[in-house]
Amino acid sequence: MHAILSGIFQPGFFGSAPVHNALITGAVVALISGAVGVFTVLRSQSFAGHALSDLGTLGGSAAFLAGANPLWGFVGIGVVVSGLMDLFGAEQKRSRDVSTGIVLGAILGLSALLLYLDTTESSTTGATVTILFGSLFAVTGYTVPATIVLGVVGAGALVLLYRPLLLSSVNNDLAAARGVRVRLLGLVFLITMGIAVSLSSLTVGTILSPALLIGPAATALRLTRRPFAAMAVAGCLGVAATGIGVLLAYDSYHWPPAGSDGWPVSFFIMALIFLGYLASGLGERVRAHRKAARRTAPAATPALEG
Numbered sequence: 504m505h506a507i508l509s510g511i512f513q514p515g516f517f518g519s520a521p522v523h524n525a526l527i528t529g530a531v532v533a534l535i536s537g538a539v540g541v542f543t544v545l546r547s548q549s550f551a552g553h554a555l556s557d558l559g560t561l562g563g564s565a566a567f568l569a570g571a572n573p574l575w576g577f578v579g580i581g582v583v584v585s586g587l588m589d590l591f592g593a594e595q596k597r598s599r600d601v602s603t604g605i606v607l608g609a610i611l612g613l614s615a616l617l618l619y620l621d622t623t624e625s626s627t628t629g630a631t632v633t634i635l636f637g638s639l640f641a642v643t644g645y646t647v648p649a650t651i652v653l654g655v656v657g658a659g660a661l662v663l664l665y666r667p668l669l670l671s672s673v674n675n676d677l678a679a680a681r682g683v684r685v686r687l688l689g690l691v692f693l694i695t696m697g698i699a700v701s702l703s704s705l706t707v708g709t710i711l712s713p714a715l716l717i718g719p720a721a722t723a724l725r726l727t728r729r730p731f732a733a734m735a736v737a738g739c740l741g742v743a744a745t746g747i748g749v750l751l752a753y754d755s756y757h758w759p760p761a762g763s764d765g766w767p768v769s770f771f772i773m774a775l776i777f778l779g780y781l782a783s784g785l786g787e788r789v790r791a792h793r794k795a796a797r798r799t800a801p802a803a804t805p806a807l808e809g
Contacts, residue, residue, distance in 0.1 A: 513754050524647050525639040525749045525768070531654040532702040533715070533741030538661055538734040539699040540720030542692065545672040545730065549717050551588060551693065555700040556712040558584045558610050562701075563634040563709060564617035573634060574646055577704045578653065581697030584610070588693055637708035637769045639749065650705065653698055660695045661734075668692060669730055706745070707769035715741065718776035725783040740779055748772035 516522055543552050559577045566576025618631050633641065642650075661668070671678035671685050679685050696716075703712035723736035748771035755766035 516753055521640045524642045528642045528647055528650050529639055529706055529745035530742045531650050532706045533745045534738040535654045535657045536699050536703045536716050537719045537737030537741045539696055540716045541733045541737055542672055544720050544724060552696055552700055552716045553713040555581055555584060555697050556704060556709050559701060559704040559709040560634055561610050561614040564614060567630040568617055568620055574705050577701035581701040582694055585693035585697035635708045635710045636767060637706050639706050639768045650702060657695050657698045707772055711769050711773050714773050714776055718780055722780045722783045725787050744772050744775040747775055
């Protein structure tokens, strides 16, 4: 048993400060991303989540260029862009998607410029890779407590808005008829989504953050139709994928090619989330097949008896 554990956990894993920071930060991000992701899927706003992650490149690159922590760049642009999406979008899904596309196209060009300046004028090395693909092992200092605080803020918003948010996600017109201020509710949720996407960008980068937001949530909704249970399942799936991803990335320092810095943790996290989604799809098909078999069984029984 000791030999097996030694093969799984390489020396120094449990005593490494970067590993501790990565596990804590990754767990917080996975929990809030899973909870927000469930409502993102229910409200058919996956495109908005994808756009927020892409536009987070602007905030991260601007922060790097200014010598600031990229977390605040991600959060700042996430909140601002969320407000712009709601300001220019109508309540109808089509108008919302159009406004999202307009904001996305307008800012991506500026993001490309700042990334170029980061690589040519900034003394910070690896800025582009860190912004686009994340660097969970590089999380240090006050970033960990700041992530925890932002995660608590996002979770608190979901707790306070849970019932009206669920109602508006299922039937927006019914929610409005019952006195829910759906426009304000949508704005607050977009800002909460912006916070979640900003945190996931810190973990796996702006390119891969939509998968952390949507993947565990989509998998959880295949496993259960109860929203609150789906939020819990999505959070647990995200935490599991992040924890195993950190372990595999740490172990990969001893994998080929020799002399490499190890495989990126974001790759392992995304691979595990994708495999989990595929597995849930297979399970869903098996359950559907069993239900179909049970429905046909009573009809076939009398014929056999006759």
